[in-house]
Amino acid sequence: MARAAPDRAVTPEGVHATEPDRIVAMALEVDAVNAHVLAAADRVVQAGRLGRLLDALAEVSESPGAAREVWARLATADVVRQLATQDPVDFKTLERLVPRVGVAAAAPLLDALAAAEARGVRRGLLAQLAKMGPEIAAIVVQRLEDARWYVTRNMLALLEELSPLPAGFSAAAYLGHPDARVRWQAVKVQVKLPDERDEALAVGLQDHDPRTLRLALGLAVALQSCPDGAVPVLAGRAVDRALPPEVRTLAVRALGHARGRAALEALLRLASAGRTLFGREKLAPKSPDLLAALVGLASAWPQDPRARAVLHRAADSSDPDIRAAADAGGRESGL
Amino acid sequence: MSGPAAFLSAFAHALAAMTLYAAGHPARERAIDDAFQELHDLQAAAPNALFTFLGDEIVFGNLPVRELKAWDWSRRLAQAGIQRLEFADRVSRDEFEGFLDEVLARLTLSAIDTSETHQLRRSSIRFGSVGVKGDAGQAEPPVATATISYSLGEEAETVRWFQDAVKSQGVVPLTEAEAVVRSLSIAMHSDRQLVIPLLQLKEFDQYTTTHSMNVAVLTMALAEHLGLGARDVRTFGIAGLLHDIGKVRIPLDVLTKPGRFTDEERALMNAHPVEGARIILKSEEQLELPAVVAYEHHIMLNGGGYPTFRFRRDCHHASKLVHVCDVYDALRTNRPYREAWTQEKTLTYVRDRAGVEFDPELAGAFVRMMQQWEPQLAVMTDERTPLRPAGT
Numbered sequence: 001m002a003r004a005a006p007d008r009a010v011t012p013e014g015v016h017a018t019e020p021d022r023i024v025a026m027a028l029e030v031d032a033v034n035a036h037v038l039a040a041a042d043r044v045v046q047a048g049r050l051g052r053l054l055d056a057l058a059e060v061s062e063s064p065g066a067a068r069e070v071w072a073r074l075a076t077a078d079v080v081r082q083l084a085t086q087d088p089v090d091f092k093t094l095e096r097l098v099p100r101v102g103v104a105a106a107a108p109l110l111d112a113l114a115a116a117e118a119r120g121v122r123r124g125l126l127a128q129l130a131k132m133g134p135e136i137a138a139i140v141v142q143r144l145e146d147a148r149w150y151v152t153r154n155m156l157a158l159l160e161e162l163s164p165l166p167a168g169f170s171a172a173a174y175l176g177h178p179d180a181r182v183r184w185q186a187v188k189v190q191v192k193l194p195d196e197r198d199e200a201l202a203v204g205l206q207d208h209d210p211r212t213l214r215l216a217l218g219l220a221v222a223l224q225s226c227p228d229g230a231v232p233v234l235a236g237r238a239v240d241r242a243l244p245p246e247v248r249t250l251a252v253r254a255l256g257h258a259r260g261r262a263a264l265e266a267l268l269r270l271a272s273a274g275r276t277l278f279g280r281e282k283l284a285p286k287s288p289d290l291l292a293a294l295v296g297l298a299s300a301w302p303q304d305p306r307a308r309a310v311l312h313r314a315a316d317s318s319d320p321d322i323r324a325a326a327d328a329g330g331r332e333s334g335l
Numbered sequence: 336m337s338g339p340a341a342f343l344s345a346f347a348h349a350l351a352a353m354t355l356y357a358a359g360h361p362a363r364e365r366a367i368d369d370a371f372q373e374l375h376d377l378q379a380a381a382p383n384a385l386f387t388f389l390g391d392e393i394v395f396g397n398l399p400v401r402e403l404k405a406w407d408w409s410r411r412l413a414q415a416g417i418q419r420l421e422f423a424d425r426v427s428r429d430e431f432e433g434f435l436d437e438v439l440a441r442l443t444l445s446a447i448d449t450s451e452t453h454q455l456r457r458s459s460i461r462f463g464s465v466g467v468k469g470d471a472g473q474a475e476p477p478v479a480t481a482t483i484s485y486s487l488g489e490e491a492e493t494v495r496w497f498q499d500a501v502k503s504q505g506v507v508p509l510t511e512a513e514a515v516v517r518s519l520s521i522a523m524h525s526d527r528q529l530v531i532p533l534l535q536l537k538e539f540d541q542y543t544t545t546h547s548m549n550v551a552v553l554t555m556a557l558a559e560h561l562g563l564g565a566r567d568v569r570t571f572g573i574a575g576l577l578h579d580i581g582k583v584r585i586p587l588d589v590l591t592k593p594g595r596f597t598d599e600e601r602a603l604m605n606a607h608p609v610e611g612a613r614i615i616l617k618s619e620e621q622l623e624l625p626a627v628v629a630y631e632h633h634i635m636l637n638g639g640g641y642p643t644f645r646f647r648r649d650c651h652h653a654s655k656l657v658h659v660c661d662v663y664d665a666l667r668t669n670r671p672y673r674e675a676w677t678q679e680k681t682l683t684y685v686r687d688r689a690g691v692e693f694d695p696e697l698a699g700a701f702v703r704m705m706q707q708w709e710p711q712l713a714v715m716t717d718e719r720t721p722l723r724p725a726g727t
Contacts, residue, residue: 017624018651026626026631027616028646029646034618034619035619036623056646059645
């Protein structure tokens with residue numbers, strides 16, 4: 001007798017294989033695990049469903065048993081690497097996993113950062129690394145030396161977020177990096193180190209890259225600190241017509257924070273327009289640079305006779321802005 | 336070449352020589368001598384030499400013999416009903432030659448009676464279609480042959496043995512489970528038409544054994560009816576065989592209790608799917624599907640039944656399939672607390688519960704299969720009685 005016809009055509013072998021998610025879910029529910037369950041967990045990760053697995057793990061007790069073993073399988077540098085190199089990167093899941101992995105997660109994240117082409121991915125990875133805290137700073141420092149400028153720049157950017165930095169660390173070597181983007185980042189890191197700050201500002205203020213210069217000027221003003229060594233360069237910057245006006249003004253303001261007499265001389269020159277026909281000294285025409293110079297003189301050199309003379313003239317001015325600038329201190333922020 | 340591989344090669348060579356040359360021919364004697372020598376050498380290292388032939392796979396003890404992968408003789412031996420071969424002790428040259436005669440008889444489908452006579456003798460060489468069990472000195476019962484006449488005695492014995500092994504050691508002997516399923520599959524396909532050999536329960540305390548075998552057979556039949564490939568059918572069969580393995584953790588007096596369960600007893604009973612999954616997972620074997628089926632086979636389509644999933648999901652196709660077969664066999668069996676249902680009543684129940692308890696497609700397919708293949712059902716009242724389909 002012929003065999004009865006099947007209900008459907010022969011299906012390919014293995015179509016009814018057990019889904020890895022099901023195996024892991026069952027293992028967690030019955031609290032039993034073996035090598036095949038852990039291999040199934042690997043397959044869940046490879047399929048990009050780690051987030052769902054972490055959801056499940058969050059719901060079960062982690063007392064010794066299946067959940068702990070599955071966690072141990074997942075919380076590894078390897079899994080972090082898989083997650084960080086997937087496209088798109090699942091940052092939410094990464095954020096849940098990385099604290100479990102700890103410092104060991106740094107290397108794969110840094111590798112992924114170096115390889116990432118999309119700015120959004122780099123930003124996300126940097127943020128994730130920054131959250132790991134200063135414990136990873138030593139690992140990051142080891143990666144500073146790299147032929148790729150952007151890797152060095154990213155490491156410096158990360159170090160900026162990882163304070164306190166390791167004792168004895170200095171990014172001074174990168175202040176002279178051939179790539180301006182690295183120098184810019186190095187200045188930002190160095191000014192965070194009290195012992196390195198003046199040197200960083202001095203180098204930054206002399207940098208020919210406009211962005212680095214602007215950064216250094218901004219930092220000097222914000223920190224109210226200007227190394228004396230930078231004064232000659234700054235004085236030159238303050239009158240350099242090739243620079244944008246706002247950069248020149250920043251240079252004047254930075255001079256106002258220098259304590260050396262060279263700075264005084266520079267400010268006096270900026271505030272003065274020579275003498276009248278009758279031999280009286282006269283103020284420079286009103287400009288942001290003049291106002292900045294007056295503020296600098298008023299705040300840093302109020303006792304200096306030549307500065308006082310200039311300030312007196314400014315105080316007699318019919319222009320209220322000039323009078324206000326001469327009355328340094330309280331109105332400085334208005335400039 | 337390893338000892339097991341060297342012996343098997345010489346063994347095959349001897350069998351080939353025996354088909355070519357008559358008794359006493361030097362070439363034949365030399366081949367037998369060589370094989371005997373290889374066996375002697377093998378037993379020097381492993382006195383209790385146990386081979387399992389699983390299609391293309393050969394297992395020596397617990398280790399696969401990879402050097403002989405796809406060894407043609409493995410399949411031929413298995414088809415001849417020799418899936419397990421054990422040399423429990425040192426054997427004599429005569430004993431070995433008698434064994435070769437017997438194997439040759441099986442391979443050439445001649446002199447079946449002779450082989451059974453050999454097996455009835457006290458011998459250190461034991462072989463059969465499924466697992467070898469018992470003390471080394473104990474005479475083995477007649478081995479089922481590769482002809483259309485089958486009993487399921489060896490299979491039932493093996494199931495009981497591995498259930499005991501699970502109970503005592505807590506792990507599933509996969510090799511034996513596979514061997515049983517393979518043997519059941521051979522029994523199902525021993526004739527030109529498919530046969531569905533089902534055991535009838537004789538003693539309540541044997542329910543789990545009988546039921547497991549029946550569910551394995553029904554599962555394979557339904558899987559085949561649905562058009563699943565051979566490997567899936569076998570995997571589903573193993574899942575069917577092991578679906579109730581968690582019951583080894585339930586005391587026999589609870590399993591066979593005639594009256595209503597107390598709350599504690601009910602809790603024990605309801606825990607068997609979880610226990611089954613745990614046992615199978617603990618075995619560290621590649622038995623994910625059987626573990627899943629053991630865990631899910633009491634869950635209904637509508638989410639009822641037990642256990643309750645912590646993580647919401649649908650049951651696996653195999654679990655739904657085994658569920659139908661499980662309920663069918665349970666209802667068709669005399670239990671301490673009720674008489675067996677008739678075939679008609681049982682199939683009506685399956686049909687009525689489709690969409691609620693059972694997957695409608697699977698329930699429908701099962702009912703159709705049982706109706707279409709009813710002439711091929713072979714209900715065996717005695718596991719040692721050779722199988723004859725109801726329609727023959």
